Amino acid sequence: MRYNKWVTAGVAGSIGIFFANLTSQVLFFRVGNDVLFQSEQQSDKLIAVMTQMEPLPVMETDPGLYMFISLLIGALHGGVFAYIRDSLPENTIKSGLAYGGILWALMALYFEFHAPFNMFGEPLPLLGLELFFWVIVVSVEGVVISTLYDRFGGPV
Secondary structure, three states: OOOOHHHHHHHHHHHHHHHHHHHHHHHHHHHOHHHHHOOOOOOHHHHHHHHOOOOOOHHHHOHHHHHHHHHHHHHHHHHHHHHHHHHOOOOHHHHHHHHHHHHHHHHHHHHHHHHHHHHOOOOHHHHHHHHHHHHHHHHHHHHHHHHHHHHHOOOO
């Protein structure tokens, strides 16, 4: 069954970003925790912002609000995907990976440059690790969005 492509895109994007958030929690705060937040290599300023300075990040103080806003952003990501879907590869997985690459180039690169590197003094090797983690996170998001959109909302 096919549904309205914009509604499908919004729902797919929200689900996609939900899985991206789960993936980022595992990568950044489980797999990479010791290197990114516990090592002497890391900037003291970044560690203080994440764990000590008030107000603490919203994802720590109000996870419900953080997730609600993330889902709205995900819906927008889904809408952008629907808008550019015809410009992406026809294959669902390839289109999801291509969209993940677009998200990485337009979102992760700027964020990592602007906040961790520019504002918090994160060292380049740790920035590189985070950018690698972001490749995985946005690839998950892109593939989930593409899979759901192609299955339920794309052209027949």
